[in-house]
Amino acid sequence: MPVKAIAPNYHGDFKDTQDKYHGQQLISLCWEKHTSFGWPMCMPVPPEMPFGGLIEKVIPHIFGDHPDFAKIQWDQVQWSTSKGPFVPDPAKSLAEHGIKHKHQIRFRTPGLDGHLGGG
Amino acid sequence: MAADGNMKPAKKLSLKENYAMLTRGLDWEPTYQKKEDIFRMIDFEGIKIHDWDKWEDPFRLTMDAYWKYQGEKERKLYAIIDAFQQGNGQFNVTDARYLQALKIFLTGIVELEYASHRGFCMLGREFPGAGPRIAAQMQSIDELRHCTTQIHAISHYSKYFEGMANFPEQFDRVWYLSIPKSFFEDACTSGPFEFIVAISFAFEYVLTNLAFMPWMSGAAFNGDMSTVSFGFSAQSDEARHMTLGIEVIKFLLEQDPANVALVQKWIDKWFWRGYRLLALLATMMDYVLPKRVMSWGEAWTIYYEENGGALFADLARYGIKPPKYADVTIKEKGRVSHEMWSVFYANRDAVNFSTWLPSEEEMAWFSEKYPDTFDKYYRPRFEHWRQLEKEGKPFTCKCLPQLCQVCQWPCLYTEPDDATEFLHRETEYKGETFHFCSDGCKDIFADEPEKYVHAWLPVNQIYQGNCFLPGVDPTAPDFNPLVEALKYMGLKPGVDGGLLKDSIDAQRWEQWTSRPANIHEGAYTDFVRKTTNG
Ligand SMILES: [Fe+2]
Ligand SMILES: [Fe+2]
Ligand SMILES: [Zn+2]
Numbered sequence: 001m002p003v004k005a006i007a008p009n010y011h012g013d014f015k016d017t018q019d020k021y022h023g024q025q026l027i028s029l030c031w032e033k034h035t036s037f038g039w040p041m042c043m044p045v046p047p048e049m050p051f052g053g054l055i056e057k058v059i060p061h062i063f064g065d066h067p068d069f070a071k072i073q074w075d076q077v078q079w080s081t082s083k084g085p086f087v088p089d090p091a092k093s094l095a096e097h098g099i100k101h102k103h104q105i106r107f108r109t110p111g112l113d114g115h116l117g118g119g
Numbered sequence: 120m121a122a123d124g125n126m127k128p129a130k131k132l133s134l135k136e137n138y139a140m141l142t143r144g145l146d147w148e149p150t151y152q153k154k155e156d157i158f159r160m161i162d163f164e165g166i167k168i169h170d171w172d173k174w175e176d177p178f179r180l181t182m183d184a185y186w187k188y189q190g191e192k193e194r195k196l197y198a199i200i201d202a203f204q205q206g207n208g209q210f211n212v213t214d215a216r217y218l219q220a221l222k223i224f225l226t227g228i229v230e231l232e233y234a235s236h237r238g239f240c241m242l243g244r245e246f247p248g249a250g251p252r253i254a255a256q257m258q259s260i261d262e263l264r265h266c267t268t269q270i271h272a273i274s275h276y277s278k279y280f281e282g283m284a285n286f287p288e289q290f291d292r293v294w295y296l297s298i299p300k301s302f303f304e305d306a307c308t309s310g311p312f313e314f315i316v317a318i319s320f321a322f323e324y325v326l327t328n329l330a331f332m333p334w335m336s337g338a339a340f341n342g343d344m345s346t347v348s349f350g351f352s353a354q355s356d357e358a359r360h361m362t363l364g365i366e367v368i369k370f371l372l373e374q375d376p377a378n379v380a381l382v383q384k385w386i387d388k389w390f391w392r393g394y395r396l397l398a399l400l401a402t403m404m405d406y407v408l409p410k411r412v413m414s415w416g417e418a419w420t421i422y423y424e425e426n427g428g429a430l431f432a433d434l435a436r437y438g439i440k441p442p443k444y445a446d447v448t449i450k451e452k453g454r455v456s457h458e459m460w461s462v463f464y465a466n467r468d469a470v471n472f473s474t475w476l477p478s479e480e481e482m483a484w485f486s487e488k489y490p491d492t493f494d495k496y497y498r499p500r501f502e503h504w505r506q507l508e509k510e511g512k513p514f515t516c517k518c519l520p521q522l523c524q525v526c527q528w529p530c531l532y533t534e535p536d537d538a539t540e541f542l543h544r545e546t547e548y549k550g551e552t553f554h555f556c557s558d559g560c561k562d563i564f565a566d567e568p569e570k571y572v573h574a575w576l577p578v579n580q581i582y583q584g585n586c587f588l589p590g591v592d593p594t595a596p597d598f599n600p601l602v603e604a605l606k607y608m609g610l611k612p613g614v615d616g617g618l619l620k621d622s623i624d625a626q627r628w629e630q631w632t633s634r635p636a637n638i639h640e641g642a643y644t645d646f647v648r649k650t651t652n653g
Contacts, residue, residue, distance in 0.1 A: 002567065002568050002569040003567040003568070003569035003570045004163060004164055004165075004309075004310065004567065005163070005569075006159070006160065006163050006310075010569060011569055012569045012570060012571070012572045012573035013572070013573050014549075014551060014572050014573065015572065015573045015574060015575060015576070015579070015580075016551075016576065016579045016583075017551065020583045021582065021583060022583075022584070024582075026579065026582065028521040028554065029518075030541055030543070032540065032541065033539055033540065035458070035496075035533060035538075035539060035540075035541060036461065036500045036503075036514075037465075037516065038458075038461055038462035038465055038466075038516055038520070038529070038531050039462065039520035039521060039529040039530055039531045039541075040520070040521040040530055040541060040543075040554075041517075041518035041519070041520065041521070042518070042519055042520055042521040042522070042578055042579075042582075043518055043519070043582075044582045061517060062517045062518050065514065067503075082543065082545050100552070101551070101552070102551065102552040102553075102554070103552060104521065104543065104545065104552075104554065106543070113539065114539065115499060115500070115503055116499035116503070117495060117496065117499050117539075118496060118497065118498070118499030118500035118501075118502075118503060119496065119500055119539065
């Protein structure tokens with residue numbers, strides 16, 4: 001049963017549908033193993049943003065301070081969503097990668113597992 | 120006196136008779152209205168009650184005795200608070216860091232007492248049985264009393280220190296306070312049986328000792344006599360609330376075998392929700408209190424694993440099992456407070472209390488209390504951040520979190536079996552993705568998705584542009600939703616949040632008391648050095 005309520009067929013309106021984000025969509029970004037950042041980051045981005053923009057602008061702004069960051073070899077990075085691994089094309093948009101509203105993008109940097117074990 | 124001289128005074132009622140007259144004796148069978156029209160909330164959850172008279176009242180407390188007893192406690196409490204104020208008790212607490220714990224308490228807990236008052240008010244109306252209805256009415260008044268006495272006890276600090284004056288507004292608006300808020304809103308919008316299992320049993324009976332004992336001992340250890348006296352004044356109420364919790368469970372389980380599965384489902388849900396709520400307390404115990412009572416890990420071992428273990432062994436005869444995911448709480452006990460303090464520190468400008476990094480000596484304490492986790496996962500992080508502070512560029516998180524759709528905590532937790540991996544749980548419902556902090560929260564959503572799809576998640580609301588003060592133009596070219604959101608939450612830079620050493624509370628503390636604002640760090644200002652160096 002979707003909810004136990006006094007009124008039959010109670011429906012809760014979705015509070016976070018994409019149309020409420022003024023042309024943008026939410027995504028989450030998670031640098032795996034880097035737990036010192038505390039959480040997967042949530043942000044609004046335009047769906048037409050190229051994946052390259054994520055790598056060149058968004059990710060360095062959020063994660064750039066970490067001692068591991070400068071050592072990342074971007075061609076070695078393993079990308080995935082909850083649906084499984086994928087290889088991004090920097091020229092193609094998030095939408096073209098099938099990244100929908102509220103999807104989570106994870107990246108793993110093998111060998112770079114957090115500063116001295118502390119995430 | 121009657122003229123014939125035979126009139127004898129009526130026999131005094133026994134306590135039991137007096138009690139029966141003043142509770143069940145006040146009830147009546149309706150004749151003008153149908154019973155099901157009067158008690159309309161009682162059937163939809165699926166709980167079956169065959170005989171409300173089987174309800175055994177645990178306290179036999181009548182309303183007249185209740186008022187008398189509570190009134191006496193109230194007089195004692197206010198006498199102590201008066202003495203505390205006249206003696207400038209606010210300066211007898213350990214340091215300014217302790218005040219930050221009071222802010223968390225005031226904004227995070229006090230409002231829950233009020234929410235609880237509302238919930239029990241509803242039960243006091245909805246239960247068809249007179250016994251439980253009166254018990255709920257008394258608890259409703261208790262919770263209101265807890266709320267007001269806590270506000271009064273803390274209000275004195277607010278005359279001297281910042282950040283406590285706007286607690287009701289902050290409770291409604293500060294992002295992380297949606298965690299306690301949503302907890303009680305979930306309970307109050309459930310049916311009466313779920314509410315009472317959630318609050319009286321899962322929260323008050325199973326988990327309250329965890330909140331109450333360490334918090335009150337913490338206050339005593341740190342010289343906060345005002346909070347301690349409030350605690351004593353509430354203790355007998357809490358004992359009554361806990362008894363109600365266990366009686367309710369037994370009553371429901373004995374009424375109909377079909378109730379067992381529902382009760383189990385609610386125990387699972389509310390144990391998990393209560394546990395997630397207590398993460399705030401874990402942080403307070405391990406990181407905020409300047410003088411600590413015990414570690415969160417120790418408290419969980421004693422108050423949940425040992426006491427809770429005995430309780431659920433006892434309930435096994437009804438077919439009740441220990442809460443689902445209790446094993447996860449045990450795996451997490453060496454982690455939650457460290458994970459949590461890390462995010463509060465990294466996001467210190469967006470919270471209503473100041474933060475700091477643990478000192479060498481504090482880290483040594485953590486290493487001892489958390490031998491399996493602290494040195495391995497958290498010490499390197501804090502040492503690195505300490506270095507960054509020295510270099511004048513303290514670590515700051517640059518982005519808002521992905522939130523759990525159910526408990527509303529950021530998804531900050533790690534895999535139960537691997538503290539180095541973020542835990543990712545999500546689901547798709549009617550084409551939309553929803554994220555969770557844990558399997559516990561994911562299960563709660565799966566059971567009643569329509570209840571949680573319209574949760575008001577602060578991060579998502581900020582990004583939609585719904586969190587700003589009137590008069591702000593969200594279409595203006597320089598509109599910054601994050602800056603505006605802080606104003607909306609009532610958080611002032613340099614006053615609320617930030618680093619303790621830079622805070623106005625710390626400055627004033629040292630100026631007024633000549634004692635360090637954080638006993639673990641030594642003096643922040645010259646006010647302390649002057650006196651200590653003679
Ligand atoms: Fe209370
Ligand atoms: Fe209570
Ligand atoms: Zn959660």
